[in-house]
Amino acid sequence: MLNATLTQLSEALAAKRISSVELTRAFLERIRKLNGELNAFITVDEAHSLEGAKRADERRAKGEAGPLNGIPVAHKDIFCTRALRTTCGSKMLENYTSPYDAYVIEQFERAGSVLLGKCNMDEFAMGSSNETSYFGPVRNPWDKRRVPGGSSGGSAAAVAARMAPAATGTDTGGSIRQPAALTGICGLKPTYGVVSRYGMVAFASSLDQAGPMAKSAADLAVMMNVMAGFDARDSTSLQRPKEDYTRGLNRSLSGLRIGLPKEYFGAGIEPGVQRAVEEAVRWFASQGAQSVPIELPNAKLGVPVYYVIAPAEASSNLSRFDGVRYGHRAKGYSDLADMYARSRAEGFGAEVKRRILVGTYVLSHGYYDAYYLQAQKVRRLIARDFAAAFERCDIVLGPTAPSAAFALGAKTDDPVKMYLNDIFTIPAPLAGLPALSVPCGFDAAGLPVGLQLMGNYFSEAVLLGVAHRYQQATDWHLRVPSETPL
Numbered sequence: 001m002l003n004a005t006l007t008q009l010s011e012a013l014a015a016k017r018i019s020s021v022e023l024t025r026a027f028l029e030r031i032r033k034l035n036g037e038l039n040a041f042i043t044v045d046e047a048h049s050l051e052g053a054k055r056a057d058e059r060r061a062k063g064e065a066g067p068l069n070g071i072p073v074a075h076k077d078i079f080c081t082r083a084l085r086t087t088c089g090s091k092m093l094e095n096y097t098s099p100y101d102a103y104v105i106e107q108f109e110r111a112g113s114v115l116l117g118k119c120n121m122d123e124f125a126m127g128s129s130n131e132t133s134y135f136g137p138v139r140n141p142w143d144k145r146r147v148p149g150g151s152s153g154g155s156a157a158a159v160a161a162r163m164a165p166a167a168t169g170t171d172t173g174g175s176i177r178q179p180a181a182l183t184g185i186c187g188l189k190p191t192y193g194v195v196s197r198y199g200m201v202a203f204a205s206s207l208d209q210a211g212p213m214a215k216s217a218a219d220l221a222v223m224m225n226v227m228a229g230f231d232a233r234d235s236t237s238l239q240r241p242k243e244d245y246t247r248g249l250n251r252s253l254s255g256l257r258i259g260l261p262k263e264y265f266g267a268g269i270e271p272g273v274q275r276a277v278e279e280a281v282r283w284f285a286s287q288g289a290q291s292v293p294i295e296l297p298n299a300k301l302g303v304p305v306y307y308v309i310a311p312a313e314a315s316s317n318l319s320r321f322d323g324v325r326y327g328h329r330a331k332g333y334s335d336l337a338d339m340y341a342r343s344r345a346e347g348f349g350a351e352v353k354r355r356i357l358v359g360t361y362v363l364s365h366g367y368y369d370a371y372y373l374q375a376q377k378v379r380r381l382i383a384r385d386f387a388a389a390f391e392r393c394d395i396v397l398g399p400t401a402p403s404a405a406f407a408l409g410a411k412t413d414d415p416v417k418m419y420l421n422d423i424f425t426i427p428a429p430l431a432g433l434p435a436l437s438v439p440c441g442f443d444a445a446g447l448p449v450g451l452q453l454m455g456n457y458f459s460e461a462v463l464l465g466v467a468h469r470y471q472q473a474t475d476w477h478l479r480v481p482s483e484t485p486l
Contacts (some may be wrong), residue, residue, distance in 0.1 A: 002162045005221040005476075006071060009165060013060065013070045020060070020070030024053040024114050027072050031117065031163050034484055037141050040148075040157040042077050043084045044117035052114040059112050067222055069112030074164035076155050077118040078125055079105050079210075080199040088201050089133035089151075092327045102199025103231045104168055104210050111226045113285045116164050120154030121462030123349045124318065125203045126176055127151050128421045131412055132351040139408070140183060141481035142447055146405040148422040149179030155213050156183040161484040166214040166223055170200060172207045173306050174400075176427025178438035180213055181400035181450020184439045186467070187213040187439040187476060188220045191457050192432035193238035196231030203321045204313035205236070207306075213480055216256055216477050217438060217467035221245040224460060240458075248465030254288030256466065257393040261296045264398030264424055274444025277399045280440040280451050282475065284397075298381045303419055305382070308362050308375035309430075314352075315359030321347060352416065373384045385432035390456045395466060399424055400437040400450030424452060438467045439476035448476070 001009065001023060012018050028046050035041050049072065056070035080086050080098035087093045101109065108115070122132040130138040130153025138153040140146040140411040141161040148157040156179035158169050169176040171189035180187030188211045195210040200206060202212035212223035224245040236386045260281065265274070285291060320393030323329035323343030348356070389396060400423055411418040428435040433454055440451035451470075455463045471477050480486055 001369055002030060003480060006011055006166060006214065006222050007066065007208065009263070010067050011072050014065070020053040020114060021050060022058040023070065024049050024072050024116070025164055027116060027164060034161055038141060038157050038161055039136050039143060040120055040138055040154045040161065040163060041074070041117045041267040042087055042135050042154070045084055048083050049116055051101050055481070056112045059217070063371040066111050068108070068226055070114065071115040071165060072114040073108055074116045074155060075105065076117050076121055076152050076167065076169050077168055078201050078230055079103050079168065080201070081115070083115060084118050086118070086201065087126070087135070089123045089135060089348065090349065090359070091134045092321050094134065094273055094328065096326060098199070098398070099197060103196035104227055104233065104393065105199065105230070107226050108248045108300065111162055119152070119158055119167060122151035122153065123352050124201070124314070125151040125170055126170055126314070126351050126355055128174070128178060128418050129181070129411065130154065131408065133351055134349060137408055140264050140405045141484045142184065144403065144408055144483060146168040146447070147182065151175040152213065153179045156180055156185055158422055159183070159185045159215060160481060162480060162486060166212065168210060169213045170210050171429060172204050172310060172421040173429055176185035176213060177400050177425050177435060177450070177452060178422060180437040181309040182405040182448065184448030184476065184479060184481070185215055186217055186220055186408050186438045188224065188436040188460065188464070189428065189434060190228065191235050191434045192429070194460070195227045195456070196229070196234040196237045198231050202317040203246060204310040205317060207310060209429065216471055217407065217436070217464050218246070218249055220436065221249060221464045230330055235408060237282070243461065245461050245464055248461040249468045251469065253284060253466065255468055256289040257282070257292050258284055258289050259292050259294040259393030261294050261299065261389070261396060263296050263299045268402050269347055269399060270317060270403045270443065273399050273403060273449050276441030276449040277451055280470065281397065283470065284315070287322060287469070294389045294392060294396070296385045296427065298378060298385050299427045301378050302382060303423055305375045305378045305430060306426045307358070307419060308371050309379065311355040311359030311361070312363050312372050315356045315363065318352070318356055323347070365469060372484060379430050382427055383402065386431050386433060386446070395459070395463060396454040398452050399450040401425070404443045404445065404447035406451060428454050433457060434463060436463050436467060438471065
């Protein structure tokens with residue numbers, strides 16, 4: 001059962017081959033066995049999880065079960081939960097328990113899924129390696145000396161190590177797709193506004209988007225059926241008809257136009273990554289898909305644009321953490337201003353402080369026009385590049401990350417080098433587009449490689465269908481890390 005897909009688990013529960021309580025116990029045992037080494041979970045409450053599983057079994061007995069009823073799901077520790085603390089991987093919120101559930105948590109609760117635990121993450125989602133967490137780094141199940149990617153590294157590691165059948169994540173500049181690629185699982189960043197951000201602690205409000213992480217594209221589709229929907233409490237939530245994201249899973253690939261941007265196949269990509277992606281391109285061609293050379297000339301500016309806009313929004317969003325209303329408060333201080341300064345100095349880690357300082361700087365008088373306004377203009381040019389590309393192709397394909405998982409500590413002393421690891425994932429959220437990562441092979445060191453598919457607005461079902469057809473012919477997504485055998 002630990003290696004089963006969500007559909008297989010749902011069928012097993014419906015056939016009464018296993019109960020939700022038994023299934024939840026199996027995953028809790030797996031967490032007890034592996035979490036000490038991997039550090040994928042920050043908070044697990046076994047009694048609460050088993051109580052939820054019991055309720056799911058009772059619900060099924062009454063004939064009220066849906067596809068995810070009784071299935072344990074882990075959640076990134078950025079979603080507010082009444083039952084468990086919400087830390088955002090920070091000392092600032094180390095002991096914070098929310099009085100309400102996030103929209104995403106509500107939706108999974110309504111579907112009858114079991115809250116398995118809260119997953120480790122880069123502090124306030126700021127990071128690409130899951131090394132900025134106050135609770136320590138997460139380790140990659142494929143090689144425990146390497147990072148799992150970030151900021152949703154805990155969610156990715158939990159799914160890859162089969163500590164959870166599925167998990168939620170958030171993607172601001174690649175924080176679902178990059179860790180999915182580095183751990184050999186699947187992850188989807190939906191179109192901005194498709195999944196409500198209510199109760200999701202904000203990093204950069206114009207970029208943050210919740211999404212699913214699981215073993216297969218078909219599992220992502222099942223999760224999207226639960227997660228997507230309009231929420232009046234979120235002003236950026238889009239009011240549109242409910243979709244069935246599984247509807248295109250068996251689509252034909254014949255005639256599919258796949259855009260190959262020259263900017264995604266140039267210098268700086270590790271040979272093992274390039275070989276795996278090019279092999280995937282050849283497979284799509286064998287199925288009747290058409291390769292279309294395209295250009296995204298402003299994509300190379302994505303990283304500098306992102307690291308102006310995202311810190312600017314973060315400096316505003318994180319101003320609420322001041323030691324007054326909630327969160328960490330310094331024990332000793334002389335006056336109110338000193339309390340603010342000491343509380344924030346103690347509560348935030350180095351990367352969060354760095355981004356707050358950068359964001360405050362680019363929004364300050366005299367620099368707003370030179371940096372922030374210019375970044376927003378280039379952001380629009382990036383979106384126009386994609387719009388022009390989608391006139392010639394149906395999806396855009398490329399590597400998710402320029403390299404496989406790198407060693408713990410390899411980039412912590414060089415922030416710019418760390419930021420460049422998101423060079424291929426940042427353009428999609430800047431444009432608000434959907435994008436997903438699926439495994440497409442391994443490099444010479446036996447580390448997973450991710451294939452990124454990007455689509456036009458609201459094309460999630462198309463992307464999931466294309467990815468699913470690829471996974472019907474390959475088994476990369478079914479491989480289990482040798483360091484965490486079943």
